[in-house]
Amino acid sequence: RRKSRNAHFSAPCFIHRKIMSSALSKELRTRTTCARSLPIRKDDEVGKYKGREGKVTQIYRRKWVIHVDRVRRDKSNGATAATADSVHRTLLAPFGIHPSNIVISSGSCLNALPVLPLRLNRSAILDRKNRKSATSRWSR
Template identity: 50%
Template sequence: MKFNPFVTSDRSKNRKRHFNAPSHVRRKIMSSPLSKELRQKYNVRSMPIRKDDEVQVVRGHYKGQQIGKVVQVYRKKYVIYIERVQREKANGTTVHVGIHPSKVWPGTGQW
């Protein structure tokens, strides 16, 4: 039994709300989990990622690379762009690779 009748568990409605969310709600969705030390220090599990935060990728193809600064937070696509996470296009130019904020840890710099 549900405790709150205004909260739905319908998958299609939840997907609709996720993809049609306004910018101020997307900020909250685009949070990053904190490391165990930072969790104990601040008594919070995750925090929204901002531009100029120092983060480290902990999941995916680019994990384990050095700590880099967040260059851009792209709320429309639910991704962040990190300074050192780039790839080369076919024509030779380098572009930043979008990483989901839940796959990074904030570094020791800003926090």
Template identity: 45%
Template sequence: MMSAPLSKELRTKHNVRSMPIRLDDEVQVARGHYKGNTGRVIRVYRKKFVVHVDKITREKANGSTVHVGVHPSKVVITKLKMDKDRRDLVDRKATGRARVLGILKGKHSEETIEE
């Protein structure tokens, strides 16, 4: 899985730091030559470990345009394409993070453990 960090707005909304990048997510390039460009993920190329964004292209020598691969660690997810499975993943990661931070306690209390 290729994961990318979430934007600050999504991070505070979902209480999750990063998510696996998926087709149709909205991303913004944070590093490199294409820094600041935003667009929709049109391809997740797992073999080369890059993502292709719809508005990031370059022109080849013969005049045709091709999409440029961007490493997923160099992009920030600005909008998630949510479905049932992804919503479950966000909830699962958020509850795990809350337990680590001590915000959410487990199902057992100290009284039941002593008995």
């Protein structure tokens, strides 16, 4: 247990990306046929956090959380916890959610964004997974 936890929490950033994956919604799962989850990335539309939906605004790999637009935490006194507010130009701490607790619902999930190597077309990832599952020894 100790060595597993050490490997998990001291993993390099490129492995954090794979660990910080989110499940796909049932609709997206039927379209992709083989993938149940994909690494989360900015501008994905996510849902299922207490019935609320929003867009991923930031991925904080060092703290293992993501920040979702329009998701606020209610405090014990009934007020809303501070989040980044573009109207009043105040930079307050947003509410972090672990990617395993959300579901990718739509958005830029399968679109091509050829800006950075990490922003490659997700259809290439899905094609690779399809090829792997087609040649799998257990899928016959």
